[in-house]
Amino acid sequence: MDALLERLRAGLPAEALITDPDVTASYAHDMASFCDAGTPAVVVLPRSVEEVQHVMRTATALRVPVVPQGARTGLSGAANASDGCIVLSLVKMDRILEISPVDRIAVVEPGVVNATLSRAVGELGLYYPPDPSSWEMCTIGGNIGTASGGLCCVKYGVTAEYVLGLEVVLADGRLLNTGRRTAKGVAGYDLTRLFVGSEGSLGIVVKAVLALRPRPPQQLALAAEFPSAAAACDAVCRIMERGHTPSLLELMDRTTVRAVNAMASMGLPESTEALLLCAFDTPDPAADLAAVGELCKASGATEVVPADDVAESELLLQARRSALPALETVKSATMIDDVCVPRSRLGAMIEGTAAIAEKFGLTIGVCAHAGDGNTHPVVCFDHTDPDESRRARASFDEIMALGLELGGTITGEHGVGVLKKEWLARELGEVGLELQRGIKSAFDPLGLLNPGKLF
Amino acid sequence: MDALLERLRAGLPAEALITDPDVTASYAHDMASFCDAGTPAVVVLPRSVEEVQHVMRTATALRVPVVPQGARTGLSGAANASDGCIVLSLVKMDRILEISPVDRIAVVEPGVVNATLSRAVGELGLYYPPDPSSWEMCTIGGNIGTASGGLCCVKYGVTAEYVLGLEVVLADGRLLNTGRRTAKGVAGYDLTRLFVGSEGSLGIVVKAVLALRPRPPQQLALAAEFPSAAAACDAVCRIMERGHTPSLLELMDRTTVRAVNAMASMGLPESTEALLLCAFDTPDPAADLAAVGELCKASGATEVVPADDVAESELLLQARRSALPALETVKSATMIDDVCVPRSRLGAMIEGTAAIAEKFGLTIGVCAHAGDGNTHPVVCFDHTDPDESRRARASFDEIMALGLELGGTITGEHGVGVLKKEWLARELGEVGLELQRGIKSAFDPLGLLNPGKLF
Known part of the structure; x- marks a missing residue:
């Protein structure tokens, strides 16, 4: 524990670390009912990609589990802490880096609140459709983690359809770029889409290129x-x-x-x-x-x-x-x-x-x-x-x-988290589950990222 | 070679196997220029999922590479044969299994020609947008393999956006179901999307659930x-x-x-x-x-x-x-x-x-x-x-x-295949490439599926 804090402090400003148990306890769970949550060792609130890399390098060196969090408005326990984990809250990385009306993209950090982005692009005549009920609070990073939906989906689809590219810090601290800034692109396997809905189990999203649409008439x-x-x-x-x-x-x-x-x-x-x-x-x-x-x-x-x-x-x-x-x-x-x-x-x-x-x-x-x-x-x-x-x-x-x-799925938009992990196996079947675990191992061989979720 | 044919024959009707070298040579390559092609050992034209499973079990047992093919209209050499391979042509699996106007989906086998599907759904007032130039010839399976685009993409997006679920025969012959028949679904990692654009390197698509749209007015x-x-x-x-x-x-x-x-x-x-x-x-x-x-x-x-x-x-x-x-x-x-x-x-x-x-x-x-x-x-x-x-x-x-x-990608819609595989590494970078290879290993540990493509 002391070793963990000491090492984290070496690459983070003091205000990025919370160790007061009363405060860290408030980061222990999201809005799901009936989901156990553990006690985090520390809550970290990084402000830069480098700080996130430092956290992940530390976690890998010391084999400490990491639970990434946005606004904790999720409904499946996917953001719940596990005992002794580092809670990695991305809410301070909340800058909108770019909005391009010609390319119809926005580039954002994960902590940007959905409504903040929606309003910012709206001012330029653009539209970011995904609108989960929690849109005034939830973050884009959380939306990506859970592949959030909303009321708009019947016409405009879910978050997954608006994520073009990602910058991701991997479990070992290395930086991965996926996808593109372009309207189309088919170079290699679609890693971007793999991260969407992965509930923080494959890497930490630190930047996202999002597709925008022209703002439609008011409904x-x-x-x-x-x-x-x-x-x-x-x-x-x-x-x-x-x-x-x-x-x-x-x-x-x-x-x-x-x-x-x-x-x-x-x-x-x-x-x-x-x-x-x-x-x-x-x-x-x-x-x-x-x-x-x-x-x-x-x-x-x-x-x-x-x-x-x-x-x-x-x-x-x-x-x-x-x-x-x-x-x-x-x-x-x-x-x-x-x-x-x-x-x-x-x-x-x-x-x-x-x-x-x-x-x-x-x-x-x-x-x-x-x-x-x-x-x-x-x-x-x-x-x-x-x-x-x-x-x-x-x-x-x-x-x-x-x-x-009835030929459906156990989750249309809320995700699996802790709440439905026994049910995921039933939906996917043995072969599907084995391959999903294979992917998890390829990205996070030590199993440090959001352990106990999904599978 | 004899062992391969004998074993294939045990689970396939005679007409599903082509061994005449003059004929098999005509299956050696797609429409890409400047891409080497090898000499296939045999061309197999299965008509059922079970026959595809038999082919893959045989390939795994004997360690024979398999090159899946649709109509071979691709432009990157992704369907080119390698020496001694089984060419697995899916063109005889060409049934449209279901079209549902209420659910706005079609369920098809991989050998269905794009134009055939487009016309069939059009008769019901529906629209399957992806329209590569080769749409009168190319197959849905090939479109999925290369994540094909077309003229419609500026408004309607590429093939990837219309694939909801897949039935896939894995390298070892096991059957995998991915995705869904529903409008939304976020249960686990998005394996469906992983297969789209994977150029036959992860498994053999034998069935696809495709999203449809209402037919728009004529343009x-x-x-x-x-x-x-x-x-x-x-x-x-x-x-x-x-x-x-x-x-x-x-x-x-x-x-x-x-x-x-x-x-x-x-x-x-x-x-x-x-x-x-x-x-x-x-x-x-x-x-x-x-x-x-x-x-x-x-x-x-x-x-x-x-x-x-x-x-x-x-x-x-x-x-x-x-x-x-x-x-x-x-x-x-x-x-x-x-x-x-x-x-x-x-x-x-x-x-x-x-x-x-x-x-x-x-x-x-x-x-x-x-x-x-x-x-x-x-x-x-x-x-x-x-x-x-x-x-x-x-x-x-x-x-x-x-x-x-200029911030772009080496391929918007034609894929990587043989033509651009050296360039893929440049676009993805070392970390990206390593993870892509990790995924390949999780799905095809023996490296039998379309070897020498993509990476």
């Missing part, structure tokens, strides 16, 4: 009420089958709608069984919304309310963004799942989730990035009640099993 | 003449900087324009120094073209001619698609380069290429996916003239060096 939304979740899912299928490209297509079930109303008096329709929100950022969003409104009615919508203007649309969006916080107020604790199924199976997934809730006598609210088939069942339970906690955990597992059964 | 194009390539590149920068999203943005230099006219009497303007083609598949393409036309004029275009209708647009597109074949008629041989630079450096790249042509006393025609900064300098030379051949090769290398100097 206009509608809300549609349905007498059943099945009817809402039928509408989702019709909308996508007819070739529409909404910029947002979200579903909230009754439990979620009521929770949002209770928390924020949003005035959403309490009696609805499922509320669908759909938005377009096309040249003529009103026309697109009108067409979608007809499809919703054909699927049995009892009411279709298009927003009159951008302000009204934003209010609807706000309601959706409040869904998770609102569900968190239903009981003392929540477990947020993140199962993604082919969108044609969305109805079956939501129905099956309701059956699981009933079987276990639990409240499970579902909000979903419906256009992507990505559901977030939120299991609400009393964590002081051991039996209810046990049932919550059991229902969580059954939801993942259902997702796999 | 409308304009042609703009410029007094210099620099002026045309300036227009490209303006168009992208102003936030336009053309579905095509192509540049042809004077040499290319003349070659196209000579071959096909296209009636393109002979006197132009650079011709820019720009198209939109937006709801109001005429309005977008009008705006782009103004930007072209502001950059010095001497003439801007918008197509009146889709048929006229198609003719312009046909001219562009004829560029490479036309340049091939200029002299007895060509070397097609594929350097991609940030689009802000496109002008410098094209000017520098002209300087290289002059320095070596060569004809080098340039056509470019200008919107992507992806140039295809085509070195035209007399292959019976040893000195000109030497100069051609030297100019080719200088073009790649220039691309790297």
Whole structure:
């Protein structure tokens, strides 16, 4: 321990090191429930690539595990500390190094907050789409680590699609450049993409070249009420089958709608069984919304309310963004799942989730990035009640099993971390897991980077 | 050799094996110039996953190298045979297994021809964007192996962005499933993306889940003449900087324009120094073209001619698609380069290429996916003239060096294969190369898959 600190101090300014246990404890975990976290030996907050290299060289020399962290808004425990580890927080490396409207790229350090980047590029008429719910807090480095999604994905895809190149400090402190600044490039295996979603287990991202898009028109939304979740899912299928490209297509079930109303008096329709929100950022969003409104009615919508203007649309969006916080107020604790199924199976997934809730006598609210088939069942339970906690955990597992059964994945955008590592093996199978471990060994032969996560 | 054939025959029908040396010789190489090819021991044309597994088990048991092939339209020698290898041609595995308009996916075998898939999904109102010049011949498996691009990339990206999941036969014959059928998914490292562009060096793709889009409106194009390539590149920068999203943005230099006219009497303007083609598949393409036309004029275009209708647009597109074949008629041989630079450096790249042509006393025609900064300098030379051949090769290398100097990559979409493997090391650097080799070892420890390519 003393040797570790001494060696770290040799290459870092005093203010980059935190050793006070009360403070380091606050860096022990992210926002996931039910994930163990250890006690870090030290928290390091580097400000330069060289400082990160120094940390990794030290870790390798002394065989100390390293847990990289952004804003710790993750929902899978991927940023949780392990005992005696170095927590490597990248939040102080927060410079936007370059924004190029001609090349449509931004070059950033990992600690830049998602919303900060979004606003900065917006001022130049550009758009960085990935918008996880935590976008006002989460960092680009964290987004890359977990391959974050958001509301925009149905049209614009996830973080992975916006990472062109990376600068990475490897476990042994060496510097690796991957990818490119160009629109295209196929020189060798795609290491860039390998790092995206790797949860800090392959290296420390210290710089990223991100692709930008031209800023689209502001989106206009509608809300549609349905007498059943099945009817809402039928509408989702019709909308996508007819070739529409909404910029947002979200579903909230009754439990979620009521929770949002209770928390924020949003005035959403309490009696609805499922509320669908759909938005377009096309040249003529009103026309697109009108067409979608007809499809919703054909699927049995009892009411279709298009927003009159951008302000009204934003209010609807706000309601959706409040869904998770609102569900968190239903009981003392929540477990947020993140199962993604082919969108044609969305109805079956939501129905099956309701059956699981009933079987276990639990409240499970579902909000979903419906256009992507990505559901977030939120299991609400009393964590002081051991039996209810046990049932919550059991229902969580059954939801993942259902997702796999329906041809889906255990995680659409939140990642594996600690929370789902037993499930990763089930999804990947033995051969897949063996190859994933082979890759891990090639990058981190000593197993120092974020040990105990993913596998 | 006898042992190999005997063992292969035990698990394959007679018609799946070709041993006649005259015939196997015709499978020895793809369409790349200047790439050595060996003599295959046998060509195998499997029709099922099990047959591919049998081939790989046999290869592993007897330590025989395997070279996977699609339609051999590649331009880097990645599909060239090595001496004594098994050529594993996937062209008979050519079934489209599924097309789902709701899930917007197609599931295909690797031998499906790109154009066949494009037409099949088009009939259902869907769109599979990747459109390499060879799209009427090349296979999806080959497209995945080389991460192919095309004219559509400026708006729709390359093949990599449309591959969601793969079924792969590993070197030892085991079956691996990667990825997903869902719109999103982040379970573990992205092995799918690792296979895309891996040139058959990690495993044999036997099935692919591809993402589709709704079919856009037919595109409308304009042609703009410029007094210099620099002026045309300036227009490209303006168009992208102003936030336009053309579905095509192509540049042809004077040499290319003349070659196209000579071959096909296209009636393109002979006197132009650079011709820019720009198209939109937006709801109001005429309005977008009008705006782009103004930007072209502001950059010095001497003439801007918008197509009146889709048929006229198609003719312009046909001219562009004829560029490479036309340049091939200029002299007895060509070397097609594929350097991609940030689009802000496109002008410098094209000017520098002209300087290289002059320095070596060569004809080098340039056509470019200008919107992507992806140039295809085509070195035209007399292959019976040893000195000109030497100069051609030297100019080719200088073009790649220039691309790297300008912050670009040695290959935007054609891949590395044999042609550029010495250059790959320069682009990736020592650390990158070491990790790439580590991945190769994890997947193919005996080095049997497409040896001598990439590295």
